[in-house]
Amino acid sequence: MSTFTNQIAFITGAGSGIGRVTALAFAKAGASIVVAEINESNGRETVEQIQQQGGNAIFISCDVADSEQIEKAVQQTVNVFGRLDIGINNAGIGGKFGRLLDQTKQDFNQIMAINVGGVFYGMQAQIRQMLTQKEKGHSTEDHSIGNHPGRSNLAGGHPAQGKIVNVSSIAGVRGMPMGAPYSASKHAVIGLTKTAALEYVRHNIRINAVCPVYTHSPMVDELISTAPGMEERMRRMVPMGRFGQPEEVAQAILWLCSDENSFVTGQAIQIDGGLMAG
Ligand SMILES: NC(=O)c1ccc[n+]([C@@H]2O[C@H](COP(=O)([O-])OP(=O)(O)OC[C@H]3O[C@@H](n4cnc5c(N)ncnc54)[C@H](O)[C@@H]3O)[C@@H](O)[C@H]2O)c1
Numbered sequence: 001m002s003t004f005t006n007q008i009a010f011i012t013g014a015g016s017g018i019g020r021v022t023a024l025a026f027a028k029a030g031a032s033i034v035v036a037e038i039n040e041s042n043g044r045e046t047v048e049q050i051q052q053q054g055g056n057a058i059f060i061s062c063d064v065a066d067s068e069q070i071e072k073a074v075q076q077t078v079n080v081f082g083r084l085d086i087g088i089n090n091a092g093i094g095g096k097f098g099r100l101l102d103q104t105k106q107d108f109n110q111i112m113a114i115n116v117g118g119v120f121y122g123m124q125a126q127i128r129q130m131l132t133q134k135e136k137g138h139s140t141e142d143h144s145i146g147n148h149p150g151r152s153n154l155a156g157g158h159p160a161q162g163k164i165v166n167v168s169s170i171a172g173v174r175g176m177p178m179g180a181p182y183s184a185s186k187h188a189v190i191g192l193t194k195t196a197a198l199e200y201v202r203h204n205i206r207i208n209a210v211c212p213v214y215t216h217s218p219m220v221d222e223l224i225s226t227a228p229g230m231e232e233r234m235r236r237m238v239p240m241g242r243f244g245q246p247e248e249v250a251q252a253i254l255w256l257c258s259d260e261n262s263f264v265t266g267q268a269i270q271i272d273g274g275l276m277a278g
Helices: 017-028 040-052 067-081 105-132 180-203 218-224 230-237 246-257
Strands: 008-012 032-037 056-061 086-089 162-167 205-212 268-271
Touching: 008 017, 008 067, 008 105, 017 032, 017 040, 017 056, 017 086, 017 246, 032 040, 032 067, 040 056, 056 067, 067 105, 086 105, 086 246, 105 162, 105 180, 105 205, 162 180, 162 246, 180 205, 180 268, 205 246, 218 230, 246 268
Parallel strands: 008 032, 008 086, 032 056, 086 162, 162 205, 205 268
Antiparallel strands: none
């Protein structure tokens, strides 16, 4: 795995679960980390953990559902570190567990605001900054559908100027009974990822998504607690017979952002213990 020395990684929702473990992994690989998180005490705890392992990190309070806050957080990142290399749009909520008819307009709007709005505003702020760091001489031609920019020799072969990974879910590629708003939000994340990847491929910004199956984290612990026997039922769904570990998701994210990945963009990588093979 390549080193991320001198690279700045902005990670939303890094106060817990997958985001925290990803932040620790990037820091271990040499990146300086911005923990952009709505929960201040958890966010600061991640910063402390990074510092304890000898890394560099700052906390920025940020509600990803608010475009102004995420814009300001990216600006603050640049004020402190001078640039932005990596954006990980991970913050998300699971929402209410219940059938479609039990989900309210408020349930739907809240999950869309955080899970989709957070990725949309996050990418806007990150890409806006990354474009200012673009190497001179790269093409800015139209990238509309059918005009396959990836065929150009301009974006190929260059280390990426910017790398973005959005955290979707297996619920973003298949239905999730009792979680319609969540599943809709995670499908939307993949649509945003693919579209942005095509629009900015010539600007040498690589944008991918990861789609984890159940992964040990506070979010999944909450889901497990909704009904007796739930954990076993969830486990049985996964061909490997277990939940994922946040480290397994983090390693995929690191690879997508590394120089070893020179040709993968616009993908939604399933980290699912074999689930979608069936
Ligand atoms: N754990 C899983 O099984 C699993 C599976 C697939 C996808 N995911 C996705 O992975 C991501 C991380 O989930 P996790 O399991 O680590 O959950 P988690 O609850 O442990 O962590 C989510 C973090 O996001 C933060 N957050 C929530 N709303 C926010 C907001 N408006 N602004 C800023 N931060 C906010 C929370 O404070 C928390 O620190 C989510 O997008 C989730 O949907 C998780």
